Amino acid sequence: MADSSSSSREELIHLIKRLGTYLALKMSNLFSISLNKLDSRSVGAIAGLAVAIVFTYRLMRSPAEPQRRRPKRQAPTTSSSAVSTQSNTALMPSGVCYSSEDLRAQNVVDEFFQPVKPTLGQIVRQKLSEGRKITCRLLGVILEESSPEQLQKQATVRSSVLEVLLEITKFCDLYLMERVLDDESEKNVLLALENAGIFTSGGLVKDKVLFCSTENGRTSFVRQLEPDWHIDTNPEIVTQLARFIKFQLHISPVRLERSAANVFSSPSLEHFFGCG
Incomplete structure (x- = not known):
């Protein structure tokens, strides 16, 4: 049970680190927009990003337990997940390789940035x-x-x-x-x-x-x-x-x-x- 808990914590911290890296990229793109065009929703998005980054930073600073060597497990690949991975890979710059954790972090951020229809x-x-x-x-x-x-x-x-x-x-x-x-x-x-x-x-x-x-x-x-x-x-x-x-x-x-x-x-x- 302890090994399972430690493994889950390590995976969570690893995913959050990946998420933090991806958030930094999103922040650079967001701040490239002219400040004159920012509306209330843009300000809300920036505030949400700031909270996410602070949360990520606090978790990254927390002491992690010693990493244990774990045997690599080959996850079965279904047709739907393969299609999803291929579609995400097609959007990546050529010559750059992203792991599954990167793609998971990207999906989380992309969902956060879904366009909202104006009233x-x-x-x-x-x-x-x-x-x-x-x-x-x-x-x-x-x-x-x-x-x-x-x-x-x-x-x-x-x-x-x-x-x-x-x-x-x-x-x-x-x-x-x-x-x-x-x-x-x-x-x-x-x-x-x-x-x-x-x-x-x-x-x-x-x-x-x-x-x-x-x-x-x-x-x-x-x-x-x-x-x-x-x-x-x-x-x-x-x-x-x-x-x-x-x-x-x-x-x-x-x-x-x-x-x-x-x-x-x-x-x-x-x-x-x-x-x-």
Whole structure:
């Protein structure tokens, strides 16, 4: 029993030493990334590596028992393990030989570094370049309707845009705006937004839904608010605001050439964030 315990401890220490060597290689690759591109997950990965290295160092410093000579045992090779070994070997640099302990250490680290799919919130923040104030027209972007005349009868919030819209309101100061023909149209829009639950998310209030009687009125709203992003379907307004707004998103079913370097185009708001 003592020999078995000692053998297991020696194997563990040997594997951890191999793991420490492989971690050092991973650390060198990780720190080659520009610090400006580090996000919260990258920082977490670095912290995890630091803990692993400290743990490895402490075990390596612990006194190991005298090594006993053990007869080499030939492990049977199954077809699946052979395929796995061959695939790992194919990824190794030519002229370098790795033992089974090296491959085990590599598999442990590779599993730790499995890519994590970003959340919708992370995608929204990245796409908006951390912009904090956004103005957005309603017709054709948030609402199904595409003309002020249609708003006189009803207003319908597009269900496909809700998730993205609510995510934007979590960290952005969002203002919605539209040209309307009468007070009844305003009531229809506000009721549709309220029924969709947009006001209950905490990021948008009715005072930030603005109405005007002309297209130029919407342009004036945007100029006064000075947002980081403006989202619109009218190409003329997008062109007029290109000199004054940092970024714009032109919603259009037809892909158009970029009118300016700071103007992006997408068939829908949700499609811009990869949800369409």
